[in-house]
Amino acid sequence: MRKSLLVAALLLIAGSLGLAQVKIGINLELSGRFAAIGNQTLNGIKVANLQTPEVLGQKVELVICDNETTREGSIACAQRFVNEGVIGVLGAISSSMSIPAAEVLQDAGIIMISTSSTNPQTTQIGDFIFRMAYTDDFQGKLAAAYVVGDLGAKKVAVFRQIDDDYSYGLAGFFDQTAKKLGAKTLIQDFVANTVDFTAQLNNIRSFKPDAIYYSGFCAEGAPFMKQLREQGFAQQVVGADASDDPQCPEGAGAAFDGYIFTGFATPNLIADPAAKKRAEAFKQKYFEVIKNAKPGDFNGFVLAGADSYNVLVAAIKAAGTTDVKAVRDALGNMEHYPGVSGDITYKGTDGTPKDRTIGFYKYEVKSASDWKKIELFGKSTAEVQ
Amino acid sequence: MTASKLASRSTLFTLLAGLLLVVLIGWRIAMLGDYTFARIVQDFLNALTLGSLYALIALGYTMVYGIIRLINFAHGEIFMLGSYFAFYAMTLTPMHWGLALLITVLLGGTVLLVLRSLFNLEEPKRTAALALLIFAGTFFLLAFRNMGWIEALLLSMLATGVAGVLLEAVAYRPLRGAPRESMLITAIAASFFLQNMGQLLFGPRVQGFNAETILNRPLNFTIGEETVYYTGILIVVPTVTAVLLFVLNLFVSRTKLGKAMRATAQDAEVAQMMGVNVNQVIALTFFIGSILAAAAGVMYAIRFGQIHPLMGLIPGIKAFTAAVIGGIGSLPGAVLGGLLLGFIEIYVVSLFPTLSAYKDVFAFVLLILILLFRPSGLVGEDLTEKV
Numbered sequence: 001m002r003k004s005l006l007v008a009a010l011l012l013i014a015g016s017l018g019l020a021q022v023k024i025g026i027n028l029e030l031s032g033r034f035a036a037i038g039n040q041t042l043n044g045i046k047v048a049n050l051q052t053p054e055v056l057g058q059k060v061e062l063v064i065c066d067n068e069t070t071r072e073g074s075i076a077c078a079q080r081f082v083n084e085g086v087i088g089v090l091g092a093i094s095s096s097m098s099i100p101a102a103e104v105l106q107d108a109g110i111i112m113i114s115t116s117s118t119n120p121q122t123t124q125i126g127d128f129i130f131r132m133a134y135t136d137d138f139q140g141k142l143a144a145a146y147v148v149g150d151l152g153a154k155k156v157a158v159f160r161q162i163d164d165d166y167s168y169g170l171a172g173f174f175d176q177t178a179k180k181l182g183a184k185t186l187i188q189d190f191v192a193n194t195v196d197f198t199a200q201l202n203n204i205r206s207f208k209p210d211a212i213y214y215s216g217f218c219a220e221g222a223p224f225m226k227q228l229r230e231q232g233f234a235q236q237v238v239g240a241d242a243s244d245d246p247q248c249p250e251g252a253g254a255a256f257d258g259y260i261f262t263g264f265a266t267p268n269l270i271a272d273p274a275a276k277k278r279a280e281a282f283k284q285k286y287f288e289v290i291k292n293a294k295p296g297d298f299n300g301f302v303l304a305g306a307d308s309y310n311v312l313v314a315a316i317k318a319a320g321t322t323d324v325k326a327v328r329d330a331l332g333n334m335e336h337y338p339g340v341s342g343d344i345t346y347k348g349t350d351g352t353p354k355d356r357t358i359g360f361y362k363y364e365v366k367s368a369s370d371w372k373k374i375e376l377f378g379k380s381t382a383e384v385q
Numbered sequence: 386m387t388a389s390k391l392a393s394r395s396t397l398f399t400l401l402a403g404l405l406l407v408v409l410i411g412w413r414i415a416m417l418g419d420y421t422f423a424r425i426v427q428d429f430l431n432a433l434t435l436g437s438l439y440a441l442i443a444l445g446y447t448m449v450y451g452i453i454r455l456i457n458f459a460h461g462e463i464f465m466l467g468s469y470f471a472f473y474a475m476t477l478t479p480m481h482w483g484l485a486l487l488i489t490v491l492l493g494g495t496v497l498l499v500l501r502s503l504f505n506l507e508e509p510k511r512t513a514a515l516a517l518l519i520f521a522g523t524f525f526l527l528a529f530r531n532m533g534w535i536e537a538l539l540l541s542m543l544a545t546g547v548a549g550v551l552l553e554a555v556a557y558r559p560l561r562g563a564p565r566e567s568m569l570i571t572a573i574a575a576s577f578f579l580q581n582m583g584q585l586l587f588g589p590r591v592q593g594f595n596a597e598t599i600l601n602r603p604l605n606f607t608i609g610e611e612t613v614y615y616t617g618i619l620i621v622v623p624t625v626t627a628v629l630l631f632v633l634n635l636f637v638s639r640t641k642l643g644k645a646m647r648a649t650a651q652d653a654e655v656a657q658m659m660g661v662n663v664n665q666v667i668a669l670t671f672f673i674g675s676i677l678a679a680a681a682g683v684m685y686a687i688r689f690g691q692i693h694p695l696m697g698l699i700p701g702i703k704a705f706t707a708a709v710i711g712g713i714g715s716l717p718g719a720v721l722g723g724l725l726l727g728f729i730e731i732y733v734v735s736l737f738p739t740l741s742a743y744k745d746v747f748a749f750v751l752l753i754l755i756l757l758f759r760p761s762g763l764v765g766e767d768l769t770e771k772v
Binding site: 030031032033035036162163188189190191193195196198199200202203205206218219222223226227230231232246247250251252253254255367368 | 419420421424427428431435584589590591592593595601603605612614616685689690691693695698699730731732733734735738739741742745
């Protein structure tokens with residue numbers, strides 16, 4: 001009897017030691033339209049978790065929730081995390097899924113770091129909401145300067161997904177800057193899951209654009225590019241970070257050849273040599289850990305996922321406690337954290353890191369299975385302002 | 386109301402809709418000088434293709450409804466299965482002979498069993514010949530050469546037809562005689578099940594369906610100074626839809642099985658008493674409906690170049706709308722509804738570019754109007770006579 005009691009007591013102590021865990025929620029688009037980039041982000045988080053599995057002597061437990069690329073799914077994930085009492089939530093990827101989740105988590109007082117939402121609104125929801133990416137006013141401005149300045153386009157047709165916060169906002173910023181730089185624009189709208197773009201394409205025929213800007217995602221982008229080329233448009237198409245998704249070249253094949261887009265910078269495009277070194281080391285680790293990863297699977301989304309995990313763990317370490325308020329304050333005061341995606345400073349911002357680098361890329365596509373992404377150049381936020 | 390009165394009313398309705406369209410296009414041309422004849426032709430061809438695709442899916446929807454009054458929400462997922470079967474047939478062949486043999490035995494066996502139950506194959510000689518044809522044909526297709534789109538289309542139609550029959554046997558047959566709501570809810574469940582099964586089996590990612598077929602070859606021509614862009618599929622889809630409508634109509638009105646179908650649609654119980662094997666007729670309906678869905682799925686994949694497990698959702702809803710607009714249960718109605726939907730989607734975007742995000746709203750407003758003023762659809766007849 002006494003023996004069994006002793007065993008039970010020992011088990012309890014061992015259990016309490018072993019079970020002391022820090023829970024981090026992950027709200028990502030693992031199925032549905034953004035499945036490919038969702039899983040890339042998750043892989044980034046997993047590798048970062050492998051590199052830093054513990055904080056304050058406790059094991060970090062990742063609680064993964066698939067929002068199925070729906071707003072309702074994202075809200076459900078956020079509510080689940082509120083009930084489970086996680087310290088912070090990583091994700092979602094897109095602005096349309098991040099904004100509704102952010103509203104729930106801000107009310108509950110839980111930290112959220114969106115890995116790649118770029119709509120300025122996201123972090124303005126409250127002081128518990130952070131992001132890892134730049135914002136779309138910056139991205140739109142850069143893209144417009146490139147299309148109008150470098151490519152010399154006088155007339156630009158803009159395609160935006162009107163029911164998506166990211167696409168709609170980004171197209172607006174692009175349009176503003178392009179007009180300011182003296183170009184004429186013609187906006188065409190579509191909605192999620194559109195596959196037939198022939199009517200919109202027929203609409204821009206007499207406008208005779210010199211270039212085309214596409215601010216949507218790959219689920220619609222693949223049929224869009226296929227029909228664009230079929231319908232006789234040979235103009236340069238420029239897209240944004242949502243095109244940094246293997247579903248684009250894999251979905252439409254050779255139609256994506258020559259497509260240029262802006263996106264979260266990969267190691268080669270990071271100017272800061274120390275940050276570049278860290279990113280390269282992380283890239284190696286990524287291909288060691290994630291078996292069967294294709295070269296095209298490593299992109300900015302992976303780095304953003306990894307760093308969202310890294311900064312949250314660093315903030316818990318800096319706070320020295322798992323009290324959410326204290327961790328939030330540590331995160332909000334973070335300065336010059338050496339991340340794999342560059343230097344990260346949240347102090348004095350609305351939750352958007354101060355210095356971010358945008359990369360310009362080009363797809364070289366022979367077929368759906370034979371394609372690569374060429375890195376053109378990088379531009380940092382600090383450089384532009 | 387008599388049939389002739391109804392018919393004249395529906396003709397009037399169609400005429401009015403057509404007139405409205407003509408007036409709108411005229412207005413647009415007057416408003417903007419740049420809506421040239423070439424662009425009108427371009428829009429027309431695009432609309433015809435899109436509408437025919439919707440019509441093709443709607444045909445399957447309407448057949449099933451016509452027989453057992455079931456809105457088969459899983460029809461969109463059957464459509465998705467059709468495109469995936471064709472995708473794998475084209476990308477995985479030629480395969481290792483052992484694997485090909487295994488698939489041949491499994492697929493061929495199921496197909497044979499289903500076909501036997503559907504068509505009362507009792508004569509041993511004919512059955513043996515059919516079995517030989519199916520097994521040898523499947524094995525040959527799988528093992529020896531990379532399948533082209535036509536073979537893939539035919540194989541996928543056969544496999545999807547069988548999948549449709551299996552779905553009916555598993556999900557709907559046990560509920561025969563249950564309240565219609567139970568069937569409806571089961572259909573929604575079957576739709577979710579197939580979507581999620583697709584994500585598990587095929588992976589959640591978008592797959593490129595880059596068939597280098599004659600259907601994708603540009604066949605552009607010029608009108609005046611301008612070029613009209615179109616590809617082979619812009620001819621094939623409307624043609625296939627028209628031919629299938631004709632053949633199905635003949636089948637339903639002229640053959641013995643078609644007669645059994647009409648009898649089952651009118652009153653399943655009485656039909657059974659008269660010696661019609663109702664279960665067999667319903668299974669056959671699902672077989673034909675699923676074959677149509679597979680054909681539509683492959684055409685859709687070739688046209689838009691990509692497939693994914695949730696691809697059936699939106700076309701499924703559109704086709705359902707088309708079937709209701711045309712008069713659910715009526716074959717020509719489904720085609721008319723599909724075409725109307727296709728034309729609305731294209732012309733709303735070209736005539737009102739600023740409202741292009743709301744093209745679906747226009748389609749659904751039309752649906753509501755039709756349900757309000759003509760509950761049985763544009764060419765839907767008296768409710769007792771369907772198919």
